[in-house]
Amino acid sequence: MSDSRKQEYLSQILQMNPLEQPAEILNRRKLFLQPQSDSRLHDSMNSSYEERRAQILEQINSLRKHFWSFKTSVIEQRLNEIDIADFPELTFAIGRLKKIAALRESFSQLQHRCENCEEFYTQFSTLVISSPAEAERLRSVTFSPSPANTFDFELPRLEDHRELARIVQQEFPELHALEKDWINQLAATSKKSNAIAWMVQTLHTLIAITAGISVVLILYLCL
Structure with missing residues (x-):
């Protein structure tokens, strides 16, 4: 190994910040140490750390976008091709997608059970593959009251959600583990919402009946 090569290496290293690079x-x-390494190493060196990380995130997000339309083998192959050796913080994202891909059969079975309530399956299957930030947003939206639906008493739909959450808890423990808190809260919230909606609906019915009786009495007294 020539002295000039050693000097060039030391010069480059001394100019770099170990905390940032x-x-x-x-x-x-x-x-x-390995001058015969393949060209991919040279290419990675020519790209900045941030650029390479952005490229990997783009690959992961693209997989998320098309996750349920790809075959399991395709997903696993593409995940294995993503090199995150320099980005340990992305290990969780890759590992989670691999885990979900391995549970594809369980998701298919759950989808079959959700034939009468596709909304539940769509929410759940979207939530589990989302990025942490997007998943948190979806969870908050799920349990946020909607002013537009304040007087929309969809009791069967609420009951369907509660029942499907119970099914996931009891029959699909491997899927339940992916979003345990969300499923548990959904089951409890749906049951509570069911009771509240029934009470409000009953109150509105009583008010309508009372108003009707009042009108009849007024008309009777005017005769």
């Missing part, structure tokens, strides 16, 4: 430092060290 750890991945680049490791790559340059690997290239220095």
Whole structure:
């Protein structure tokens, strides 16, 4: 190994900040120790850390977008092709998608059970593959009261959601584990909402009956 190559390597390393450029430092060290490494290492060195991370996130988000339309083998292959060696913080995202891909059969069975309430399956299947930030937003939307539906008493739909949440809890423990808090809260919220909606609907019915009786009495007294 020539002295000039050593000097060039040391010069490059000394100019880099180990707190901000750890991945680049490791790559340059690997290239220095293994000069015959394949061209992918050279390409990665030419791209900044941020650019490569953005590219990987784009790949992951693209997989999320088309997750349920791809075959399991395609998903697993593409996930395995994503190199996150320099990005340990993305390990969870890749691992979660791999886990969900492995549970594809369970999701198919659940979808069959949700034939009469596709909304539940759509919400659940979207939630489990979403990014952490998007998943948090979806959870909050699920349990936020909707002014537009304040007087929309869809008792059967609420009961369907509660029943499907119970089915996931009891019959699909592997799916329940993916969103345990969401499923449990949905089951409890649906049951409570059912009771509240029934009470409000009953109250409105009583008010309508009372108003009707009042009108009849007024008309009778006017005769």
